Amino acid sequence: MKAVIQRVTKANVKVKEKIINEIQNGLCVLIGFEKEDNEEKIKKMSKKIANMRLFGDKFSQSVIDINGEILLIPNFTIPGITKKGTRPNFQNSMPPSEAKIFYDKMLKELNNYITTKSGIFGADMKVEIINDGPVTIILEV
Numbered sequence: 001m002k003a004v005i006q007r008v009t010k011a012n013v014k015v016k017e018k019i020i021n022e023i024q025n026g027l028c029v030l031i032g033f034e035k036e037d038n039e040e041k042i043k044k045m046s047k048k049i050a051n052m053r054l055f056g057d058k059f060s061q062s063v064i065d066i067n068g069e070i071l072l073i074p075n076f077t078i079p080g081i082t083k084k085g086t087r088p089n090f091q092n093s094m095p096p097s098e099a100k101i102f103y104d105k106m107l108k109e110l111n112n113y114i115t116t117k118s119g120i121f122g123a124d125m126k127v128e129i130i131n132d133g134p135v136t137i138i139l140e141v
Helices: 039-051 096-111
Strands: 002-015 018-023 026-032 069-074 116-118 125-140
Touching: 002 039, 002 069, 018 069, 018 116, 026 039, 026 125, 039 096, 039 125, 069 096, 069 125, 096 116
Parallel strands: 026 069, 069 116
Antiparallel strands: 002 018, 002 026, 002 125
């Protein structure tokens, strides 16, 4: 499981030119699931994201501490392998039917910590963000 986490002052996700979800101060998280992922990794990743100190003076506060929100976006391409050639290889990406289940579980797990809004799994989404800092973290569990 891999995530690209961006600290944002604003983020939204659109499907067919319509905003389906948006947040203000918080985190935009692009999440990609891999074949070997399991429910324990969902819990570990969710806890880490919710508690990661990316806000405040000297990175002293988490998204929970600032009463922010998370926008969770499913992203099949994140686990892509790019070591050879110029075309990513997605052999490690979890099949969509399984990844949808994992995405729903992660959304529920994150909501145990903080308000988490979602994209639409499998949809052609347009994500707009205002990256604050910019602060971008790549996280693997």
